[in-house]
Amino acid sequence: MFGLNDNCSIDQDQEYLTLEDYQGRVSRWCAGCGDNGILGATQRLCRDEQLPREKTVFVSGIGCAARFPHYMNTYGFHGLHGRALPIAQGIKMRRPDLHVFVNMGDGDCCSIGTAHWIHALRANMDLVVMLHDNGIYGLTKNQASPTTPTGLKTNTTPRGTMLRALNPLTVTLGVTNASFVAQVGEWIPDLLFEVLKQAFHHKGLSFVRILQRCPHFTPELYNALLTNPDNIVLLTHEKGMQIGETTAKIYKRQEHHDPSDLNRARELAEMSDRVPMGILYRNEEIGRYNEISRSGILPTWERRAEVLESAFDRFGIQASAAE
Amino acid sequence: MFGLNDNCSIDQDQEYLTLEDYQGRVSRWCAGCGDNGILGATQRLCRDEQLPREKTVFVSGIGCAARFPHYMNTYGFHGLHGRALPIAQGIKMRRPDLHVFVNMGDGDCCSIGTAHWIHALRANMDLVVMLHDNGIYGLTKNQASPTTPTGLKTNTTPRGTMLRALNPLTVTLGVTNASFVAQVGEWIPDLLFEVLKQAFHHKGLSFVRILQRCPHFTPELYNALLTNPDNIVLLTHEKGMQIGETTAKIYKRQEHHDPSDLNRARELAEMSDRVPMGILYRNEEIGRYNEISRSGILPTWERRAEVLESAFDRFGIQASAAE
Amino acid sequence: MKEQTVRVAANSKQIIQAEEHIIEIVSDSGEGAQTAGQMFGTISAKAGNSVWTVEIIPAEIEPPPRTAPGASGNRIRIGSFEITNAGDDAKLVVAFNEQALMGGMSAGKFESGCIVLLESMWGKHPNPAIAREYAATMEKLKQTDYRIYEVPMEAECLKVVQDARRGKNMFVVGMLCNIYSRDLAYAYKEIENKFKAKKPAMIKPNIDLLDAGYRWAEENLDFRFEIPPCPQQGAQLVANGNTSLALGVIASGMEVCAMYPITPATSASHYLSQALYEAGGVVHQAEDEIAACGFAIGASYAGKTAVTITSGPGMALKTELMALSVMAEIPLVLVNVQRGGPSTGLPTKVEQGDLLSAIFGSPGDNPKVVMAPATIEDCFYCMITARKIAETFRTLVVVLSDANLATGQAAFPRPVPQKEWDAPPIDQSPVPKGALPYDWDPKTGLSKRFIPGQPGGMHTLTGLAHTRASGVAYDPEANQEGCVNRSLKLAAFQKTLKAPKVFGDPAGDLLIVGWGSTKGAIEEAVTRARKGGLKVSALHLTYLQPMASGIKEIMQQFKQVMTVEINYSDDPAHELIDENNRRYANLAWLLRARYLIDIDCWSNVYGQPIKPGEIEQMIRDRLSARKTH
Amino acid sequence: MKEQTVRVAANSKQIIQAEEHIIEIVSDSGEGAQTAGQMFGTISAKAGNSVWTVEIIPAEIEPPPRTAPGASGNRIRIGSFEITNAGDDAKLVVAFNEQALMGGMSAGKFESGCIVLLESMWGKHPNPAIAREYAATMEKLKQTDYRIYEVPMEAECLKVVQDARRGKNMFVVGMLCNIYSRDLAYAYKEIENKFKAKKPAMIKPNIDLLDAGYRWAEENLDFRFEIPPCPQQGAQLVANGNTSLALGVIASGMEVCAMYPITPATSASHYLSQALYEAGGVVHQAEDEIAACGFAIGASYAGKTAVTITSGPGMALKTELMALSVMAEIPLVLVNVQRGGPSTGLPTKVEQGDLLSAIFGSPGDNPKVVMAPATIEDCFYCMITARKIAETFRTLVVVLSDANLATGQAAFPRPVPQKEWDAPPIDQSPVPKGALPYDWDPKTGLSKRFIPGQPGGMHTLTGLAHTRASGVAYDPEANQEGCVNRSLKLAAFQKTLKAPKVFGDPAGDLLIVGWGSTKGAIEEAVTRARKGGLKVSALHLTYLQPMASGIKEIMQQFKQVMTVEINYSDDPAHELIDENNRRYANLAWLLRARYLIDIDCWSNVYGQPIKPGEIEQMIRDRLSARKTH
Numbered sequence A, B: 001m002f003g004l005n006d007n008c009s010i011d012q013d014q015e016y017l018t019l020e021d022y023q024g025r026v027s028r029w030c031a032g033c034g035d036n037g038i039l040g041a042t043q044r045l046c047r048d049e050q051l052p053r054e055k056t057v058f059v060s061g062i063g064c065a066a067r068f069p070h071y072m073n074t075y076g077f078h079g080l081h082g083r084a085l086p087i088a089q090g091i092k093m094r095r096p097d098l099h100v101f102v103n104m105g106d107g108d109c110c111s112i113g114t115a116h117w118i119h120a121l122r123a124n125m126d127l128v129v130m131l132h133d134n135g136i137y138g139l140t141k142n143q144a145s146p147t148t149p150t151g152l153k154t155n156t157t158p159r160g161t162m163l164r165a166l167n168p169l170t171v172t173l174g175v176t177n178a179s180f181v182a183q184v185g186e187w188i189p190d191l192l193f194e195v196l197k198q199a200f201h202h203k204g205l206s207f208v209r210i211l212q213r214c215p216h217f218t219p220e221l222y223n224a225l226l227t228n229p230d231n232i233v234l235l236t237h238e239k240g241m242q243i244g245e246t247t248a249k250i251y252k253r254q255e256h257h258d259p260s261d262l263n264r265a266r267e268l269a270e271m272s273d274r275v276p277m278g279i280l281y282r283n284e285e286i287g288r289y290n291e292i293s294r295s296g297i298l299p300t301w302e303r304r305a306e307v308l309e310s311a312f313d314r315f316g317i318q319a320s321a322a323e
Numbered sequence C, D: 001m002k003e004q005t006v007r008v009a010a011n012s013k014q015i016i017q018a019e020e021h022i023i024e025i026v027s028d029s030g031e032g033a034q035t036a037g038q039m040f041g042t043i044s045a046k047a048g049n050s051v052w053t054v055e056i057i058p059a060e061i062e063p064p065p066r067t068a069p070g071a072s073g074n075r076i077r078i079g080s081f082e083i084t085n086a087g088d089d090a091k092l093v094v095a096f097n098e099q100a101l102m103g104g105m106s107a108g109k110f111e112s113g114c115i116v117l118l119e120s121m122w123g124k125h126p127n128p129a130i131a132r133e134y135a136a137t138m139e140k141l142k143q144t145d146y147r148i149y150e151v152p153m154e155a156e157c158l159k160v161v162q163d164a165r166r167g168k169n170m171f172v173v174g175m176l177c178n179i180y181s182r183d184l185a186y187a188y189k190e191i192e193n194k195f196k197a198k199k200p201a202m203i204k205p206n207i208d209l210l211d212a213g214y215r216w217a218e219e220n221l222d223f224r225f226e227i228p229p230c231p232q233q234g235a236q237l238v239a240n241g242n243t244s245l246a247l248g249v250i251a252s253g254m255e256v257c258a259m260y261p262i263t264p265a266t267s268a269s270h271y272l273s274q275a276l277y278e279a280g281g282v283v284h285q286a287e288d289e290i291a292a293c294g295f296a297i298g299a300s301y302a303g304k305t306a307v308t309i310t311s312g313p314g315m316a317l318k319t320e321l322m323a324l325s326v327m328a329e330i331p332l333v334l335v336n337v338q339r340g341g342p343s344t345g346l347p348t349k350v351e352q353g354d355l356l357s358a359i360f361g362s363p364g365d366n367p368k369v370v371m372a373p374a375t376i377e378d379c380f381y382c383m384i385t386a387r388k389i390a391e392t393f394r395t396l397v398v399v400l401s402d403a404n405l406a407t408g409q410a411a412f413p414r415p416v417p418q419k420e421w422d423a424p425p426i427d428q429s430p431v432p433k434g435a436l437p438y439d440w441d442p443k444t445g446l447s448k449r450f451i452p453g454q455p456g457g458m459h460t461l462t463g464l465a466h467t468r469a470s471g472v473a474y475d476p477e478a479n480q481e482g483c484v485n486r487s488l489k490l491a492a493f494q495k496t497l498k499a500p501k502v503f504g505d506p507a508g509d510l511l512i513v514g515w516g517s518t519k520g521a522i523e524e525a526v527t528r529a530r531k532g533g534l535k536v537s538a539l540h541l542t543y544l545q546p547m548a549s550g551i552k553e554i555m556q557q558f559k560q561v562m563t564v565e566i567n568y569s570d571d572p573a574h575e576l577i578d579e580n581n582r583r584y585a586n587l588a589w590l591l592r593a594r595y596l597i598d599i600d601c602w603s604n605v606y607g608q609p610i611k612p613g614e615i616e617q618m619i620r621d622r623l624s625a626r627k628t629h
């Protein structure tokens, strides 16, 4: 398609790609950083789906999380702080053959990138978007992010943050055309993998908020969830996630939630005492901008020349005697 | 406060300000433009509240709507496209004595200004924010805005817009700390006035989406509401708006909606068949950033000198023999 | 360029011949003066004149009627020689009301002795305030040497149609056809074309109005002009600069245009929204300029070199992403249709004030190509060149058009589409083992990029300083190496440029250097001054960064060198201004720094195209001043 | 600056005197080399040395251990004369592992004959790979002329404490105290101060470690240095440039700082987050840099002149709002703590690459003041000046600091707070009838602004071209008038500037012009070269736009003029580079354009402070090259 040369696809099909094949540079995250778990789950997904590495692009902004693409052995675009989504959209727009993933930190996505976040949700292009939410600015060393919990002392809030943390789920669910909204903690590998898998198979933009531990700056952020699984509500449904037995044993609080129920999804997202994990909302019926905006016309030179000539005809004059 | 000179307040108190006193330059909007109605209602509010003109600031971005401040005889800040809210916040931050209003178009607020919109809601400073929603880019002549209804042909969408319009109400209601969310059509003057009045008296950021007619580019946008009042649901409540008799007669569909009910507010905002008007949500309990961030310390020179001297002591060295 | 009466017609009408004329039609917004102007321009072009039209656009959508800043309309320059710019003052004005007329008059846009055709109905307007305004204006007009003709346009139209407000403009076209001795058949054809498809019923009444205007002029005016046709030039297009540029985008093979609306750039995207779609591409209106630029960068990275079209404030917002495209060597074409600045400035007005910011705007070292079309025709071809440069040199190309080109409309030779203009298909061939994504050639700084889909080319692009393998650079050498190579590419590109040709003699007393849309006006002024015996020549630069070799040598052949630009520079005559603090015009600054020649500048920011007459006068003053000193 | 052995101690230790020394301490991140460096710097300062310390910061938070790019630490320069910069190569290195050592070594940071104190434990590490790495490094080190001392730091510490990783740094301070003949009492005091308040139990073990280090050095090293104290200078502060700048913000009377985190600017805001709050002000962390700038503009407009602090990529985002502040004449102070560019570039590294973008960054004509502190002390005072200029001239003032100043730490005279530094209270007096918000004085361009709250001053500020009444401008004259007046203000300000003083003789063979943080290094190099008989002087500019009068006259006294800058310029020796395409360093470009003098430049973008020795060498090469030609 689009004049792409598909010659090499046969070659690629023959070899089975292992986990190592998806590993890029050695990660330089802190020991114990939750980003490592997200990386692992993603590599597993790529392996299980046997994604052609040359057809896969990881796009990120700037931050600890945004180093992600360097650690994948695929194409990567480590762009500017806050700008991952417009770039990812630009990549996907004319290249439906590419699998495009987006990795952003909470500052990247929910602070400087807010406008793009909202509008990418609305455009609903086929992207898997991972929000690595560690509730802090990691790379720039400990400033409050929009998701930093109230009262946490950081370098820019030495007396503790004053505002309630922004809830990325309620914001996302408030955006028209949001079509896949999920939440998961990176410390639950099976759940993370399962959510990513469903996100990958969803047609449209899948937004996954991943609660990510930052042992360096916010070591206690998710303690309540880590120490007491009952603070987590697993969302299960025939139309949503099915939970494995072991996971189900640990996370006893579960809700049978139909992911097509937007109102309930919003209520779940709003809960203040417990944290939902799983798929809050899914709707495959919403149009994808990259698809619905296509003309179906092949952009060949012949076509271009035709359009030009007809425009030239329209704008053309030939000085002439009046007929 | 803050070294302000209050000498002249006595003078001001003596004269009663009339509607004309609040009128600035002659408006240059198109005939029939809904912005005129918003201007009128706002001037009425200023008059009724007898706002000191020199203590009142209207801040806007760029667009037809953003010309608003020029037409008020108060202070005004006609800034940059999309940037009204950060500027308004900066003005209010250290000047609690000022009444700060913000006027933005739908492009201004919901497209280029999206990040500021979300974060201003979260900061919840004491501002009255009016979204003049005409579903189009007026000033730049007929391009699609995020709120342009699906299928409308504009200069940048000659085959009609493809995405569902962004719903500013669901977005706003999804933002943590949003404390006052209302909607009204500018063609219902009494309702508009009443909503603005409640917005003005709300402590925190009051977000009012005003459906605004643009006879020049989107003459039919609100036809369904104009021709059939039954497409509108008036929200009434002891804790919300009380509706006048005449209005109540025209707008027969009403819902007794408690504005503290966030879940219901979101459901109302999501309605696809009818349009709610009135106060969807109100919560006076949410902290206001400009207030909760104050130290209570007076920024006098003496205080500054003290802070400096103590820092100098801390960083000071005096080359000396070791004691 | 003198006018002369060549004969007197039967009805004692003077028949005057002239080489050129400038006509201005002004009305309230919505009264159709723009359509009238465009139509009369086209009729004139078809009749064989060279034509340049400029829109007169108010700042608001429907500004208050009968006000000077609310005037809407068109200025049409027609001539028997090749017209390259909007020219000097108007010789004939048609005004739908006296306030619109006053706007142009106080802006000094009408020439002495100008013919004014003014709607007369306001004098008897039922609203006494209006009648008074009209009377007052007539008083003022009496103090001028304009030749005033009060025309009962409304009244005459009402004889033919019921609502005159919407038809008056056709009456005006009829008048103009008579005044300029046009064959009405051209006009009938235009009206037919306009209404044939959608409103055929409108053809008749419009033709009636046209005839009425023609008749009225024939019967009531004591003059008529003849502007002989210009030598034939084969097939021509009539388009404004933005349409031309949009067509160039399609011709260049670019498939993605990402934009956010902003005056005066937007109309290019309007045109593309349909045309690019039909060519299989897409126009993406992003949520803001930052997103538009990011989107374009994404598309370019994925192999579809994209264009992002904006104006000054939009370019300001793209500053950071522009640097990313430079740093990561992602081809990108950025069009800035300049308007008046700084800040929101003068959105609908002409300025060339963004040159230095295009070159130096982004923090850190940002070598990139900056070029400027000088004509409406250039607007077309520069897109093809820009895409090629962007891809060949893996670079950002900034194209600086302006409101003068964007809203000016003129004829140029119809291009013949060439397959070689087209973009090559996306390279999806496997990358040889061991090849690196930034394998800079030490001689040219060039390297071959890898595009997603190319097996074996996997790497992560980054805006951080990076190694040849696109890894994050940790050692000091890597950053220096990257900077050197990105800059070398510009030098390599510079070596491909040829010195521009001097217009006029290669040596003389004064060389005027210009860039962008002022070319036509400068060259016309130089031609006139040379005819007057002055030793002045002109040099016009298309490439502003880098600049071709040989420019210094050209400049050295002249006693004085100066730039003429539409941007701000301090007036050296002001008591506070001296050589230690004078702020120079954009290009003057660049030339001074590079060539160390004392290059002066003459520039202003009135938001108007510079008139050839003003430049000519400035040349005369300067060369005579020099003599007396 | 020769070292010399002044005596031999009882234990046959050489006691060597030197005028200055540079010490580098490197470890894995988290091992405390930074604290050790800071502490030893302070001890040295208190003992009377002049001191300059620089942080060595890895790009990641906890980069992989035992890697060159992961090294974290400190470089401390101590001397008997006034130290103004980080100096040349290190003479003594303490390395916690051999990989961290190798990083500095391959970057050429250590002087020939350098003393290396290297943790020896890795040689016997249970992981054979590590032991091998250590051995390999030892092999390489043998090929150098470094004097290697393997120090069993871990082992020695374990004799005193249980977990050596967190205490080794105190052992190192102890060693250094011995090596540099420091009285341990200073060190005890520092430890006490550090732990007294929060962890008093930690005092004892840390002092034990300190003693152990001291003892070990005394017993095992065959040398000791003495760096005689520097002449007393009264009360001093030790701070880095960002802290100094933050203190300057408070001293200036500014109450609002709006920012978005970005390296290397953020630490200034960190400091202010508490200190400004205590002074009754506020630091606002906005959602992005655009919002931060808008917030600051809002506060300034409302009478509280604000500062917004950022670095290159952040300034890029503020481009559009900067122009608004210029256009609407809202006072604003913007600090750009420059880092390596372009794009995300080298976030933690030194560069002075944003000068041209600060001046020319925004589209349209943007006259504004651009200044650069040259020393850590300047960082303090420039904030006071910047606020005053901003208010007096209703202008944007851009202050260009850089990573070199920001993370460098040195002593400077303790300022004495002056009430005249303070901001005046907000004017809330009634505005006289008929007064206009832009009542430009035709001589100076100055006008008095009206602040909300002032009765009678109601008007709407706009970024559109505007009239004196702040109405939207519709006529061509108004735009020109506004531009003229905004530019005149700059000329008026320029008249208040004094020409900078030449460092060295007022005439000679070579003048080196610099700006910003390179001052210390340039002047040190010039001093050395002059001692060597060369006729070289230096000129340092604080105001980059506008520039003081008199600079041309200064430059004309020298045979050659060149700039030394830490930003990119093309190497004229490259085969592709010639005078037609060479891209000059930032300041060189400005000077050439203004003064038309053939000003050369010597610059690079290694991300490092330029060393005085390098500059000295360059001076020698250049002046000898000149002779032979």
Ligand SMILES: Cc1ncc(C[n+]2csc(CCOP(=O)(O)OP(=O)(O)O)c2C)c(N)n1
Residues within 6 Å of the ligand: A062, A063, A064, A065, A066, A080, A081, A104, A105, A106, A107, A108, A109, A132, A134, A136, A137, A138, A139, A140, A145, D260, D261, D262, D263, D289, D313, D314, D317, D344
């Ligand atoms: C325009 C711009 N502003 C600011 C920065 C500095 N910066 C880099 S990463 C970052 C935030 C990191 O936080 P987050 O996005 O949450 O990612 P994390 O490091 O926590 O994974 C900031 C402010 C930048 N690189 N560019």
Ligand SMILES: Cc1ncc(C[n+]2csc(CCOP(=O)(O)OP(=O)(O)O)c2C)c(N)n1
Residues within 6 Å of the ligand: B062, B063, B064, B065, B066, B080, B081, B104, B105, B106, B107, B108, B109, B132, B134, B136, B137, B138, B139, B140, B145, C260, C261, C262, C263, C289, C313, C314, C317, C344
């Ligand atoms: C940075 C920037 N981008 C674009 C523009 C052009 N522009 C001016 S107003 C506007 C949108 C107007 O639409 P809206 O905000 O809905 O206001 P309306 O005119 O409909 O009231 C745009 C795109 C600008 N002035 N500045």
Ligand code: SF4
Residues within 6 Å of the ligand: A028, A029, A030, A032, A033, A034, A035, A064, A065, A134, A138, A139, A213, A214, A215, A216, A217, D061, D062
């Ligand atoms: S600072 Fe936090 S987020 Fe960043 S790498 Fe370390 S643990 Fe991970």
Ligand code: SF4
Residues within 6 Å of the ligand: B028, B029, B030, B032, B033, B034, B035, B064, B065, B134, B138, B139, B213, B214, B215, B216, B217, C061, C062
């Ligand atoms: S274009 Fe629309 S919004 Fe703008 S002034 Fe006219 S009617 Fe109002």
Ligand SMILES: [Mg+2]
Residues within 6 Å of the ligand: A063, A105, A106, A107, A132, A133, A134, A135, A136, A137, A138, A145
């Ligand atoms: Mg984070």
Ligand SMILES: [Mg+2]
Residues within 6 Å of the ligand: B063, B105, B106, B107, B132, B133, B134, B135, B136, B137, B138, B145
């Ligand atoms: Mg709108």
